[in-house]
Amino acid sequence: DAMVIQNPRYQVTQFGKPVTLSCSQTLNHNVMYWYQQKSSQAPKLLFHYYDKDFNNEADTPDNFQSRRPNTSFCFLDIRSPGLGDAAMYLCATSRGAGGKTEAFFGQGTRLTVV
């Protein structure tokens, strides 16, 4: 009964080769988030969608892009991965404003850049 599903669980990509991570949800939540988490660090918000509205964090590099074609799916595109982009990428959802702000997470995609 997984509610937030991330694919793949592990992704290996070459330096500079574009890569896409995917996330889907069955909760019908308004908000979908992408977090980057490096070892021993807090999850860092990259961006989020509130419905179709895209909200980029000020310090998210341009190398990171996102798409949300419908309520259920959200993609993280890394245009030219560098070694520093190796991390765990977490997708999460929540109902958004006016509702409970609990976040529901996927299991994450661990990205390795070689």
Place this chain on the structure above:
Amino acid sequence: AQRVTQPEKLLSVFKGAPVELKCNYSYSGSPELFWYVQYSRQRLQLLLRHISRESIKGFTADLNKGETSFHLKKPFAQEEDSAMYYCALTSGGSYIPTFGRGTSLIVHP
């Protein structure tokens, strides 16, 4: 800007010992505080939130606005409590959670 601080990267205790995982926050308004937990090979999930004032798996947390703290406590730790614990905050009208860096709890038999 809001910030969540978890001063301990690692907390190691023996089974049956009391546990307190510290969380301090900085935000001038009325925050909503959460504890999330991640067991080995599992997803990050909500453990408890301050507005519910509930005990989950024997854990409790009280929001202390004077000390801007939301420490997680359990009187008798169990081996199955070993996990990564994250304190998180949403503030004002924002629905976006800000996370601390996490504390790894290891409970030895």
